Amino acid sequence: MHQAGEPIVILMxxxxxxxxxxxxxxxxxxIDDFAAQMDYLRKEGYNVVPLQxxxxxxxxGTPLPYRPVAITFDDGYESNYTLAYPILKKYSFPFxxxxxxxxxxxxxxxxxxxxxxxxxxxxxxxxxxxxSGLCDVQSHTFDLHDKVDGRSLLVTPLVxxxxxxxxxxEEMRNRIKSDLQMAKETIENRYGRPVYALAFPYGQYDAQVMEIMDELGYGFGLCMGRSQHQDSMKAVIRLGVVQGDGVEGFARHLQRWSWTPPQGNRQQ
Known part of the structure; x- marks a missing residue:
């Protein structure tokens, strides 16, 4: 059983x-590295759980198993289905x-x-x-995954x-809110399940985005690298797996990972 204060890993x-x-x-x-990484999780006693x-x-405070890990995929590449999904089915890993x-x-x-x-x-x-019962679908915006001068469309005004x-x-705020609402409704209407999580494109977010998340019912925000709000579930860091990691680098990252959910977010 997972104990409070022990790390929780969300893979990206x-x-x-x-x-x-x-x-x-x-x-x-x-994909051969991904297969080896999934095999490592199973053999080393990690428990892959749904992000939910x-x-x-x-x-x-719903209990988690020992060494909990969640698996996430951003952007919506077909290779998630053609290459990764058969491996996840083999292990019955949710994602x-x-x-x-x-x-x-x-x-x-x-x-x-x-x-x-x-x-x-x-x-x-x-x-x-x-x-299949293994897959959940959450939001990565409806159509704001792009940049202007290095800034995500989620956090910068447009011409x-x-x-x-x-x-x-005001127009910028309305554009962002409309997009996030459309993404949420598109997924919820198709699958009949709540959309509670938003993965920020390029990991970029700001206070306005967090306000809009509150208004629309997004309680869980996921970013990349460092989070400016480590005490909030609206900007949770994930362990990004990259091409050069292989199994050795993957194992090293897991062993060094230290993120745990802030206890103050619990609702009684």
């Missing part, structure tokens, strides 16, 4: 490919997808698998994974296409 992956492709791209993990279990632990909802088609046109490409999932593939003028603070 993006895209997968076969060895020899997408070299020197940290966001792309070789960590959310429930932080809010209500959470964070697709950019507005990018996905109902069904992709027929195409051959190409390890050199970064094709996106379609909703039919996600439906199949959700139906309006119709006038060429910079949007006002």
């Amino acid at each position: 992956y993006h895209h997968f490919t076969e060895r020899g492709y997408w070299r020197n791209n940290d966001a792309v993990v070789y 279990r960590i959310w429930d632990y932080s809010r209500k 959470t997808l964070f697709p950019v909802a507005g990018w996905l088609l109902e069904e992709n046109p027929p195409h051959a698998y190409d390890p050199a490409k970064g094709d996106l999932l379609d909703w039919r593939q996600i439906d199949e994974m959700v139906a 309006k296409a119709d006038t060429g003028q910079m949007e006002t603070p």
Whole structure:
């Protein structure tokens, strides 16, 4: 049984490919490394749990098993389905997808698998994974996964296409809120399950985003690297797994990981 104060790991992956492709791209993990990493989790006694279990632990103190780990995938790459999903099924490991909802088609046109490409999932593939009971779907925005001058569209004002003028603070807030609401409703309407988590594109967020999360019912925010709000479940750091980690680096990161949910978030 997990004890208060012991670390909890949330793994973050993006895209997968076969060895020899997408070299020197940290966001792309070789699928044989992923398979070995999942095998390591099983053999070393880690317990892979749904992300919802960590959310429930932080809010209500719902017990977790010893050495809890959650697995998350950002952006919605088709390789999550074609390459990673069979491995997760082998181990019966639950996982959470964070697709950019507005990018996905109902069904992709027929195409051959190409390890050199970064094709996106379609909703039919996600439906199949959700139906397995292993997959949960949460939000990575509806269509705000891009940057302007290095700043995520979630945290920076944009120039309006119709006038060429910079949007006002009110217009920016309305744009962000509308997008996050659309992402939430799209996923909830399809699967009938609450969307409680938002993975920030590029890990960027600000106080306004946190306010909007409160208004829309997002209680769990996930970022990358350092968090400016380590006492909040609205900006939780994840362990990003990158191409060069292999099994040795993966094991090292797990052993050094120290994040634990802030106890103050629990609701009685």
